[in-house]
Amino acid sequence: MTKEKYIRDNLRKTLCYKCGASLERAEIVPISNEASNVWVAHAVCPKCKAESMVTITPTGNGIVPVQSDLKGTEFKKFVGIKSVSYDEVLDLHIALKKDRIWNLLQKKEKNLVKRRKA
Numbered sequence: 635m636t637k638e639k640y641i642r643d644n645l646r647k648t649l650c651y652k653c654g655a656s657l658e659r660a661e662i663v664p665i666s667n668e669a670s671n672v673w674v675a676h677a678v679c680p681k682c683k684a685e686s687m688v689t690i691t692p693t694g695n696g697i698v699p700v701q702s703d704l705k706g707t708e709f710k711k712f713v714g715i716k717s718v719s720y721d722e723v724l725d726l727h728i729a730l731k732k733d734r735i736w737n738l739l740q741k742k743e744k745n746l747v748k749r750r751k752a
C-alpha cells in the first residue's frame with residue numbers, strides 16, 4: 635500500500651469532531667516530515683469547515699479541534715518542525731487537548747524571542 639493510500643484510508647475512518655463527516659475529502663495540509671512514520675496534518679472538514687489537527691500513527695489515529703484564524707500553511711510555519719518523533723506528536727496532541735492552539739502558538743513565539751536574545 636502506498637503511503638498516500640494509507641493516509642486516505644485512515645482519513646476516511648477519521649470523522650469530523652463537529653459534524654461527524656468523513657475527512658476523506660478534507661482540505662489537508664501535512665505538517666509532519668515525509669519520512670516520519672507518524673503523520674500530522676491540519677484538516678478542514680469538507681462539510682462544515684471545522685478545523686482540526688489529525689494525527690495518523692501506527693498505533694492509532696487522533697483528531698483534535700483547532701480554534702484559530704491561522705490557515706494550515708501558516709500553522710505549519712509556526713510549528714516549524716523538521717522531523718516529528720512519536721513523542722513529539724503525543725506531546726502536541728496532549729497540549730492541543732489542554733490549551734487553545736492560539737495560546738500554544740503565542741508561547742512558542744515567546745520562546746523564540748527568548749532564544750534570539752540569548
Ligand SMILES: [Zn+2]
Nearest residue numbers: 650653679682
Ligand atoms: Zn465537519
